[in-house]
Amino acid sequence: MNAHHENQIKQLLKQALPPVELNAEPERDLWPAVLRRLDEDATQRKAVSWIDWALLGGLAVFAVSFPATIPVFLYYL
Amino acid sequence: MADGSSKVPGTMLQRFRDGDLDAFEALFREHQRPVYGWILRIVRNTAAAEDLTVETFWRIYRAHDRFQPEYPFGPWARRIATRAALDWLRAQRPEVELTAEMAGTLPSASKGDPGIADEIRSKTALAFSRLPPSLRAAAILAVAEEQPHKDIAAALGITVGAVKLRVFRALRLLRKDLEKQGITP
Numbered sequence: 001m002n003a004h005h006e007n008q009i010k011q012l013l014k015q016a017l018p019p020v021e022l023n024a025e026p027e028r029d030l031w032p033a034v035l036r037r038l039d040e041d042a043t044q045r046k047a048v049s050w051i052d053w054a055l056l057g058g059l060a061v062f063a064v065s066f067p068a069t070i071p072v073f074l075y076y077l
Numbered sequence: 078m079a080d081g082s083s084k085v086p087g088t089m090l091q092r093f094r095d096g097d098l099d100a101f102e103a104l105f106r107e108h109q110r111p112v113y114g115w116i117l118r119i120v121r122n123t124a125a126a127e128d129l130t131v132e133t134f135w136r137i138y139r140a141h142d143r144f145q146p147e148y149p150f151g152p153w154a155r156r157i158a159t160r161a162a163l164d165w166l167r168a169q170r171p172e173v174e175l176t177a178e179m180a181g182t183l184p185s186a187s188k189g190d191p192g193i194a195d196e197i198r199s200k201t202a203l204a205f206s207r208l209p210p211s212l213r214a215a216a217i218l219a220v221a222e223e224q225p226h227k228d229i230a231a232a233l234g235i236t237v238g239a240v241k242l243r244v245f246r247a248l249r250l251l252r253k254d255l256e257k258q259g260i261t262p
Contacts, residue, residue, distance in 0.1 A: 009248045010220050012255070016201035017221045020118050025110045026127045030134075034105060037135040 090146035101141070104150055105134055111151065112158045115232070118222045119162040119214050129165055133158040152231050159214065159232040166210035197260060204254035208247055215240050216247035 063070055092100035112133055117126040136157050137144075144153060205213065215233065218224045219240065230237045255261075 005252060006245075006248055009252050009255075012197065012201045013205065013216065013220050013248075013251065016198045016205065017121065017217060019222050020114065020121075022114070023110075024114045024117055026113050026130060027123070028127070030109055030113075030127060030131050031102065031105060033131045034134045034138075037131055038138060041135065041139070 090144070090150060093150075094141055094144050094146050096141055101134075101138055104137075104154075108151060108154050109134070112154055115155055116158050116162045118218060118224075119159065120165055121217075125165060129158070129161045133161045136161060152228075155228075155232045156234060159234075163210050163214055166213060200255065200258045200260055201251070204251050204258065207254060208250055212243050212247040212250065215243035216251075219244045220248075 089100045089103055093104055109130060113126055113130045116129045116133065117123065120126055120129065133154065137154055140157070144150070205216070208216065211233075215229060218229045218232075219226060226237045226240050230240045233240065235243075
């Protein structure tokens with residue numbers, strides 16, 4: 001592709017996708033949405049998923065049922 | 078945000094780094110518009126740009142302890158915004174997201190040349206939407222938005238040479254696609 005072709009493609013691209021207005025701004029105040037997102041994040045971090053509880057429960061049952069395996073598990077940790 | 082300068086004093090940046098929410102809000106108020114504008118330039122979709130601005134500031138706050146107050150906030154925020162915008166582009170189906178905005182809902186600084194047929198414009202936009210996101214971002218910022226290469230390089234986390242290479246590759250792929258659609262530039 002030579003410089004002439006490159007310029008033509010650039011012109012086509014500029015026409016197809018005109019530059020965005022310099023002072024473009026959001027139509028609404030986004031701060032409440034940011035705060036909501038931060039709150040959701042904090043809630044999710046606090047929450048422990050059911051699968052984690054299930055794994056923990058399973059492990060506890062296994063440890064109670066077969067206490068002799070505990071040292072073996074600890075060795076491999 | 079172009080020069081990365083900030084009216085926010087250094088102590089505010091330090092407070093933000095320490096996780097102070099008031100300092101974060103002050104930074105948000107100062108930078109939300111340039112961050113939104115930067116994202117809009119890449120994704121060309123006003124609703125997505127708003128959502129991604131929220132996503133960007135959420136990522137910014139999560140990364141507050143990695144911010145270095147001796148450096149300007151603007152370029153750092155723009156880099157995070159660029160990553161969020163690229164993630165969004167990667168998640169989109171090609172050929173979908175540009176077409177609605179082509180109808181003229183985007184706040185553009187200029188209208189297209191009436192001498193160029195709508196069909197050619199829409200085929201160019203379609204070809205552009207098929208480019209890989211990393212090439213799209215570099216090409217739109219460099220060619221359509223005429224942003225300085227060094228700013229694009231900083232935002233994409235690559236060198237100026239790599240930006241030029243991506244733009245060249247984008248233009249070459251665009252030309253090939255247009256030729257397949259029966260347009261010989």
